[in-house]
Every structure is written in structure tokens, then in C-alpha cells.
Amino acid sequence: MLRAQVSNASKLQYLEALAQWRLAARVRREVAAFLRGLALLVPTNLLAIFDENELEVECAPSRLLGRRFAPRANMWCTVTGQLLVCGTGEVCVADWRAHALVAGSGRAWERLLGWFWAALANFSGEERARLLQFTTGCSQLPPGGFQELNPRFQITAAPTFGALPTAHTCFNQLCLPDYDSYEQLVHALLWAINEGGEGFGMI
The missing domain is CATH 3.30.2410.10 (Hect, E3 ligase catalytic domain)
Structure with a gap:
């Protein structure tokens, strides 16, 4: 593991690396497993048209027979491009x-x-x-x-x-x-x- 002393000049670089570790690198395996499971339900090329604001993933306890879900959590997920299809209903x-x-x-x-x-x-x-x-x-x-x-x-x-x-x-x-x-x-x-x-x- 690389260790370096943080200075005033390098503090922003340190914070960026820390955020990258906590939000991405630390959960890389879990995210990869999630993406593999999601790809079984929704083809990757269809998901590629949505950005993070347009994509909505809703998870709830599975009550429907025949729907794919994660056995351990007994959950099913609905993935929609709801915002892209419906837009936002709030008119400010x-x-x-x-x-x-x-x-x-x-x-x-x-x-x-x-x-x-x-x-x-x-x-x-x-x-x-x-x-x-x-x-x-x-x-x-x-x-x-x-x-x-x-x-x-x-x-x-x-x-x-x-x-x-x-x-x-x-x-x-x-x-x-x-x-x-x-x-x-x-x-x-x-x-x-x-x-x-x-x-x-x-x-």
C-alpha cells in the first residue's frame, strides 16, 4: 500500500483519492456483481442511453411469482427510465x-x-x-x-x-x-x- 504525507499543496488530491476509494474502489466487487445481475434483467445497451438522473431503480420485497429476484435478499428490482419517458411533473x-x-x-x-x-x-x-x-x-x-x-x-x-x-x-x-x-x-x-x-x- 502506497503511503504519502498529506501537505497543504496536496490536500485536494488526497481528498479526491479518498472519495474515489470510499465511493468506488472499496465497493468495486459489489458493484460488479450488481451490474452482472442487472445485465441479466436489462440489456446493457438499453441502459446506456440513460444517465444517473434519468435512471430509477426501485427495489421492493418480491411478491410476484416468476419474477427474477436476488434469493438472499428476496428482492426484485424494477429499472425504468421514468424521468426520460415522463419528465418531471414539478413546474417551478x-x-x-x-x-x-x-x-x-x-x-x-x-x-x-x-x-x-x-x-x-x-x-x-x-x-x-x-x-x-x-x-x-x-x-x-x-x-x-x-x-x-x-x-x-x-x-x-x-x-x-x-x-x-x-x-x-x-x-x-x-x-x-x-x-x-x-x-x-x-x-x-x-x-x-x-x-x-x-x-x-x-x-
């Missing part, structure tokens, strides 16, 4: 706002944007999901949230007044007309996402 307004592209200018537009974000903050989770679906065609986000949405979510000033918002799902774009009040904006948004969710706009 702060994340939405941080990664939105905004096209518009002027004092009236700034006021309208303030109303829009306030409306989103007051929407229920279901209403946010409906607005997301209205704008992007999908009610859930990809793993990683709005920063992984491609193309990025866009809010554009529509050259109309008092009309319903429109969306271009191919571009993840919401076109927002001007309104007299916050209440009118909320009414128009809710009307659009609840009654017009199946439609789409053409440029």
Missing part, C-alpha cells in the same frame, strides 16, 4: 422565469410580464402544467427542467389587445396580447389553457 415558476426568453419592450410590456409571472405564481400545479402543455405540447418538463427545454420557452408580445393568448408549440412560444388589468390577463390565460388546449397556431 422561478426555474421557468430564469430560463425564459422574452421578446418585447416598453413599460406596458414590463407591466404585462409582471402580471404574467404573478399569475403563474398563483396558479395551481395543474394550471401550470396546462399552460406548459398549451405552449410546448407537453405537460411535463424534460429532466433538468426549463434549461433543458429545446427550443427554450419564449414569451413574445402579440400585436393585439384583449385577445386570447396563442402558442406555437413547435417553438415553445407563447404570444401574449396586452390587457387592461391583471384580472383580464388571468381570465384570458385560464380560458386559453382550459378551452383552447387542443388547438395550435400557424405562423
Whole structure:
């Protein structure tokens, strides 16, 4: 075993080596055995498309006959790419706002944007999901949230007044007309996402 004295200059290298030992090298045999068992259930080439955030391994006591499980632990494992298939159901307004592209200018537009974000903050989770679906065609986000949405979510000033918002799902774009009040904006948004969710706009 190699022994070396740790100095102030080498402390980061030491910590990295220690973490590598504790998290990987020390359990190398156990991880290799786990991977061999997992490969019996799921082909390795299918697992390769998932990263650590997208892969979910759920283990529970085996109650089903005919399902493969580890005899010692009497456990069976379900491996899914749930996040990749379903995305994330949580729609965070702060994340939405941080990664939105905004096209518009002027004092009236700034006021309208303030109303829009306030409306989103007051929407229920279901209403946010409906607005997301209205704008992007999908009610859930990809793993990683709005920063992984491609193309990025866009809010554009529509050259109309008092009309319903429109969306271009191919571009993840919401076109927002001007309104007299916050209440009118909320009414128009809710009307659009609840009654017009199946439609789409053409440029």
C-alpha cells in the first residue's frame, strides 16, 4: 500500500483519492456483481442511453411469482427510465422565469410580464402544467427542467389587445396580447389553457 504525507499543496488530491476509494474502489466487487445481475434483467445497451438522473431503480420485497429476484435478499428490482419517458411533473415558476426568453419592450410590456409571472405564481400545479402543455405540447418538463427545454420557452408580445393568448408549440412560444388589468390577463390565460388546449397556431 502506497503511503504519502498529506501537505497543504496536496490536500485536494488526497481528498479526491479518498472519495474515489470510499465511493468506488472499496465497493468495486459489489458493484460488479450488481451490474452482472442487472445485465441479466436489462440489456446493457438499453441502459446506456440513460444517465444517473434519468435512471430509477426501485427495489421492493418480491411478491410476484416468476419474477427474477436476488434469493438472499428476496428482492426484485424494477429499472425504468421514468424521468426520460415522463419528465418531471414539478413546474417551478422561478426555474421557468430564469430560463425564459422574452421578446418585447416598453413599460406596458414590463407591466404585462409582471402580471404574467404573478399569475403563474398563483396558479395551481395543474394550471401550470396546462399552460406548459398549451405552449410546448407537453405537460411535463424534460429532466433538468426549463434549461433543458429545446427550443427554450419564449414569451413574445402579440400585436393585439384583449385577445386570447396563442402558442406555437413547435417553438415553445407563447404570444401574449396586452390587457387592461391583471384580472383580464388571468381570465384570458385560464380560458386559453382550459378551452383552447387542443388547438395550435400557424405562423
